[in-house]
Amino acid sequence: MIDHTITITHEVGLHARPAATFVKKAAEFESAITIENVTRGSDSMNAKSVVSVFKAAVAQGHDVKIVTDGSDEREAMDALVGLIESNFGE
Amino acid sequence: MITGVPASAGVAVGPLHIHVIGDTLYEERSNLDAAEELRRLDDAVVAVDTRLTELEESTRTRAGDDAAEIFGVHKLFLADPSFSDPIRSLIEQGRTAESAVFEGSEALASEFEDIGDDYFSQRAVDIRDIGGQLIRTLAGVGGSDLGTLSTPVVIAADDLTPSDTATIPDGMVLAFVTAVGSATSHTAILARAMGVPAVVGIGDLGFEEGTTVIVDGAAGSVIPDPNEDQIAEAILRGENAKAIADEALASAAEPAVTLDGHGVEVVANIGTAADARRAVEFGAEGVGLLRTEFLFLDQPALPDELEQMAEYAEIFSHFPNQPVVVRTLDVGGDKHLPSIDLEEELNPFLGKRGIRLTFAEDSLFRDQVRAILRAGAGRAVQIMFPMVGSVDEVRRARARVDELTAELDSEWTPRATDIEIGVMIEVPSAAVMADVLVDHVDFFSIGTNDLTQYTLAVDRTNPAVAHMADALHPAVLRLIRAVVEPAHVAGKWVGVCGELAGDPVAAPILVGLGVDELSMSAPSIPLVKQAIRAISRSAVRDLAMRALDLDGPAEVRELLSTR
Numbered sequence: 001m002i003d004h005t006i007t008i009t010h011e012v013g014l015h016a017r018p019a020a021t022f023v024k025k026a027a028e029f030e031s032a033i034t035i036e037n038v039t040r041g042s043d044s045m046n047a048k049s050v051v052s053v054f055k056a057a058v059a060q061g062h063d064v065k066i067v068t069d070g071s072d073e074r075e076a077m078d079a080l081v082g083l084i085e086s087n088f089g090e
Numbered sequence: 091m092i093t094g095v096p097a098s099a100g101v102a103v104g105p106l107h108i109h110v111i112g113d114t115l116y117e118e119r120s121n122l123d124a125a126e127e128l129r130r131l132d133d134a135v136v137a138v139d140t141r142l143t144e145l146e147e148s149t150r151t152r153a154g155d156d157a158a159e160i161f162g163v164h165k166l167f168l169a170d171p172s173f174s175d176p177i178r179s180l181i182e183q184g185r186t187a188e189s190a191v192f193e194g195s196e197a198l199a200s201e202f203e204d205i206g207d208d209y210f211s212q213r214a215v216d217i218r219d220i221g222g223q224l225i226r227t228l229a230g231v232g233g234s235d236l237g238t239l240s241t242p243v244v245i246a247a248d249d250l251t252p253s254d255t256a257t258i259p260d261g262m263v264l265a266f267v268t269a270v271g272s273a274t275s276h277t278a279i280l281a282r283a284m285g286v287p288a289v290v291g292i293g294d295l296g297f298e299e300g301t302t303v304i305v306d307g308a309a310g311s312v313i314p315d316p317n318e319d320q321i322a323e324a325i326l327r328g329e330n331a332k333a334i335a336d337e338a339l340a341s342a343a344e345p346a347v348t349l350d351g352h353g354v355e356v357v358a359n360i361g362t363a364a365d366a367r368r369a370v371e372f373g374a375e376g377v378g379l380l381r382t383e384f385l386f387l388d389q390p391a392l393p394d395e396l397e398q399m400a401e402y403a404e405i406f407s408h409f410p411n412q413p414v415v416v417r418t419l420d421v422g423g424d425k426h427l428p429s430i431d432l433e434e435e436l437n438p439f440l441g442k443r444g445i446r447l448t449f450a451e452d453s454l455f456r457d458q459v460r461a462i463l464r465a466g467a468g469r470a471v472q473i474m475f476p477m478v479g480s481v482d483e484v485r486r487a488r489a490r491v492d493e494l495t496a497e498l499d500s501e502w503t504p505r506a507t508d509i510e511i512g513v514m515i516e517v518p519s520a521a522v523m524a525d526v527l528v529d530h531v532d533f534f535s536i537g538t539n540d541l542t543q544y545t546l547a548v549d550r551t552n553p554a555v556a557h558m559a560d561a562l563h564p565a566v567l568r569l570i571r572a573v574v575e576p577a578h579v580a581g582k583w584v585g586v587c588g589e590l591a592g593d594p595v596a597a598p599i600l601v602g603l604g605v606d607e608l609s610m611s612a613p614s615i616p617l618v619k620q621a622i623r624a625i626s627r628s629a630v631r632d633l634a635m636r637a638l639d640l641d642g643p644a645e646v647r648e649l650l651s652t653r
Contacts, residue, residue, distance in 0.1 A: 016163070019163075020162055020166055024166070049171060049172045050163065050166040050167060051167065051170050051172035051198065052172055054213055055201075
């Protein structure tokens with residue numbers, strides 16, 4: 001199991017297209033993946049569920065903690081962190 | 091007259107159709123067979139998913155990717171166990187599929203609403219929209235009344251769901267009026283994308299079906315039962331706005347020349363070969379800013395020289411005889427790359443970004459410059475460096491390009507022979523020193539977004555202060571003048587490639603300051619060209635001089651609006 005905390009810089013936060021992109025990417029992996037809004041102190045949420053990710057209410061500038069756990073945890077983490085760092089490809 | 095929130099500009103006159111939120115009534119009955127109900131639910135989910143794909147496609151064609159995106163999110167909701175699991179367990183407890191969907195989606199929607207934020211209220215609308223579609227599919231009742239409209243109407247409703255709005259046949263909606271909603275609601279977004287006027291949040295509707303109304307989307311007003319004069323005036327205003335847009339598009343391919351015969355180059359900001367193709371359609375006379383980051387973003391490994399060369403060559407092919415200004419890699423600040431490890435910085439906008447990063451990563455710079463020069467074999471190329479703040483940086487970058495040119499020649503590799511070198515003016519020190527920098531470059535392009543943020547010390551990504559980042563601030567305009575004057579004395583050209591360049595309102599000021607080239611996102615090109623055709627160079631020169639002496643951006647905007 002690995003975890004990584006990162007700041008969301010996208011102007012809409014983890015909503016709309018960024019949230020959809022994030023959830024679709026998470027769903028590509030076998031590992032269990034959770035996301036937690038550290039700034040707001042949310043519960044840890046299932047990163048493969050768009051409803052859960054919305055509920056984490058991540059706005060621009062919030063820190064999120066991503067936890068991946070499973071056979072492809074390293075690849076999953078790299079892909080999700082890469083997505084956030086590239087500002088969701090925008 | 092009733093006023094609401096202006097959500098999409100334009101004027102329309104027509105009969106009102108009151109749309110009642112889709113019928114979600116269903117027959118109560120006992121659930122005798124949970125397995126059978128679950129199977130019905132599964133079938134309904136498949137049917138609604140197919141329908142959403144159709145709506146996504148038709149909306150994409152009518153209103154573009156951004157408007158279509160919402161249906162992609164709806165599909166994710168539909169497939170999400172957090173949405174469907176509670177519904178399934180209600181069915182297992184003996185409920186019918188219809189009542190389980192109703193209760194399950196209502197519970198989730200309320201949960202979103204309770205967060206008490208506009209954004210989440212919109213998601214509650216989404217959830218109810220999906221629930222309603224599932225129930226109508228299960229109950230076998232038809233879709234929304236809007237799908238069968240056969241005469242053009244002004245559609246009024248408490249609020250419109252995305253699927254309602256997307257179902258309306260082409261040409262059957264004159265305008266939208268809603269009781270609730272904000273400028274960021276789906277109705278507003280879709281209306282803008284479709285070019286249909288909309289006024290939202292007018293409160294109580296209180297209209298009769300069939301009432302004639304005038305909707306002015308820019309003013310946010312709705313006039314019920316107007317008299318003939320009002321109708322005639324509204325039709326005229328509506329036609330004027332439409333005529334201007336139509337005329338601009340029809341003459342998009344023509345050059346932009348002022349009334350007194352001064353030509354301004356209107357070019358595009360692009361990131362990909364697909365953008366280049368689109369830019370040509372909107373009448374771009376070249377590319378004023380090719381952002382090369384797209385090649386590097388989202389890539390686990392950096393593209394090599396040959397991969398880059400192929401991309402650049404394809405982009406160049408769309409503009410065989412016109413300039414394409416290639417900006418070298420501009421990362422750092424708010425732009426990160428998965429393939430390069432950037433140090434964490436306390437102040438990334440003032441940190442190692444643009445040319446500063448390039449100097450530290452020479453192999454990146456070498457691959458990129460060689461790729462540009464090789465792709466440009468047989469034509470002229472324009473290379474531009476980002477984030478330049480000093481003469482020394484230009485000298486160094488230029489010297490490296492010269493070395494790489496010599497390297498290509500020593501390998502007998504074909505390359506561009508006509509090479510123009512420019513810098514992006516976005517750091518105030520570069521603007522102030524433009525009279526010195528000019529001896530080392532062939533052109534300048536002013537990046538007004540960053541120049542404004544650095545000059546005014548306003549972080550444009552910080553919502554608390556972002557509204558202060560107005561590029562029409564006289565301080566920014568004075569810096570633009572400080573760049574243009576020495577450049578013209580030296581016989582070099584100056585472009586503007588920030589958002590300011592794509593704003594038809596700002597065109598008189600920029601042309602007045604002597605800017606030679608305006609670079610913008612492609613859809614802005616027709617209207618900016620049209621704005622240039624309506625001004626005379628001598629008049630806007632005086633206007634620009636007056637703007638420089640004003641107190642602040644509000645006064646400059648006032649001056650422009652009373653012109």
